[in-house]
Amino acid sequence: MSHLSSQAETDMAVAWSARWQDFVALLKPRVMTLVVFTGLCGLLAAPGSIHPMIAFTAILCIAVGAGAAGALNMWYESDVDALMRRTAGRPIPAGRMNPDDAAAFAVTLAGGAVLIMGLAVNWLAAAVLLASILFYVVVYTMWLKRRTPQNIVIGGAAGAFPPVIGWVAVTGSIDPLAALMFAIIFLWTPPHFWSLSLYACSDYARAGIPMLPVVAGEQATRRQIWSYTLLMVAATLAPVALGELGVLYAATATVLGGVFIAGALKLRRTGQISDAKRLFAFSILYLFLLFAAIVADRLVLA
Numbered sequence: 001m002s003h004l005s006s007q008a009e010t011d012m013a014v015a016w017s018a019r020w021q022d023f024v025a026l027l028k029p030r031v032m033t034l035v036v037f038t039g040l041c042g043l044l045a046a047p048g049s050i051h052p053m054i055a056f057t058a059i060l061c062i063a064v065g066a067g068a069a070g071a072l073n074m075w076y077e078s079d080v081d082a083l084m085r086r087t088a089g090r091p092i093p094a095g096r097m098n099p100d101d102a103a104a105f106a107v108t109l110a111g112g113a114v115l116i117m118g119l120a121v122n123w124l125a126a127a128v129l130l131a132s133i134l135f136y137v138v139v140y141t142m143w144l145k146r147r148t149p150q151n152i153v154i155g156g157a158a159g160a161f162p163p164v165i166g167w168v169a170v171t172g173s174i175d176p177l178a179a180l181m182f183a184i185i186f187l188w189t190p191p192h193f194w195s196l197s198l199y200a201c202s203d204y205a206r207a208g209i210p211m212l213p214v215v216a217g218e219q220a221t222r223r224q225i226w227s228y229t230l231l232m233v234a235a236t237l238a239p240v241a242l243g244e245l246g247v248l249y250a251a252t253a254t255v256l257g258g259v260f261i262a263g264a265l266k267l268r269r270t271g272q273i274s275d276a277k278r279l280f281a282f283s284i285l286y287l288f289l290l291f292a293a294i295v296a297d298r299l300v301l302a
């Protein structure tokens with residue numbers, strides 16, 4: 001007879017079947033690309049200089065901190081992830097990873113990233129990194145996501161911090177352009193996510209998550225996407241109005257903003273899934289290009 005309880009045996013079997021790819025998947029690497037890119041843009045757009053090794057360390061800490069936050073999100077949400085087609089294959093709900101291992105891995109990475117950021121870069125950058133991890137895990141995932149359709153508006157602030165962290169790594173202070181980069185991502189998140197939620201709606205309904213199309217309907221969601229798109233495009237022009245960025249950025253933001261507005265308007269009019277899919281895909285390209293333009297404007301034309 002085995003001296004292990006059947007629960008312990010099950011736990012061990014789960015732990016044993018996790019491969020390194022599962023630990024990588026836990027970090028949400030695809031979402032992390034844009035998080036790291038916006039963090040890098042904040043760092044490159046900031047005035048002053050930073051040693052390349054310190055810069056590399058800061059970006060690594062943003063990547064690891066964001067990955068750890070994603071892993072904690074997957075640890076906390078494995079019950080609802082199991083109910084959604086898009087997420088059922090993740091390491092924990094698929095039964096390949098022991099939740100305790102995932103939590104230990106994530107907490108170690110989060111603690112390490114914040115500590116190294118503080119020791120090697122500066123403590124304000126470490127504090128903002130910690131705040132963004134806590135915002136994503138505690139405010140968004142644990143508190144708001146299952147309670148209100150405004151979950152992503154408020155909780156989405158977590159994803160707006162990376163350029164601020166990059167900026168603070170260089171300057172040690174939060175300045176107007178850093179705050180504007182935060183505002184742009186903050187206002188970008190609702191159109192980004194709600195366009196996706198329009199075609200992943202049944203998944204969220206099945207999991208009992210009160211995403212906007214589930215609670216308020218598709219038409220209201222399309223209206224909200226439209227409103228936030230206009231606010232976001234206005235915010236992207238604020239750095240020009242305030243003299244923080246010049247003509248290269250102004251032209252890029254205007255063209256990109258025009259395309260985003262056209263996409264949101266088309267979606268509002270037609271309500272077609274294909275238009276929602278197109279707008280979601282464009283939202284990602286949009287943020288990459290807009291932030292590249294911020295850096296180009298600051299560096300190339302400086």
Ligand code: HEM
Pocket residue numbers: 030031032033034035038140151152155156158159160185189192193196284287
């Ligand atoms: C609360 C805020 C947000 C929510 C609810 C959200 C949700 C989602 C979801 C459900 C997906 C598709 C599935 C997936 O790949 O996991 C996705 C994809 C993506 N998101 Fe977001 N997102 C948010 C904020 C952000 C932020 C702040 C960024 C980066 C700045 C970002 C970058 C991306 C990228 C790059 C993808 C594409 C990943 C791929 O190709 O699979 N998201 N987002």
Ligand SMILES: CC(C)=CCC/C(C)=C/CC/C(C)=C/COP(=O)(O)OP(=O)(O)O
Pocket residue numbers: 028031032035062065066069070073077087129132133136145158159160161162
């Ligand atoms: C520096 C730092 C901590 C940054 C974290 C920023 C970050 C990646 C925020 C975005 C949040 C995100 C990917 C939400 C996905 O929603 P969800 O978790 O509801 O998606 P799911 O349904 O795919 O799990």
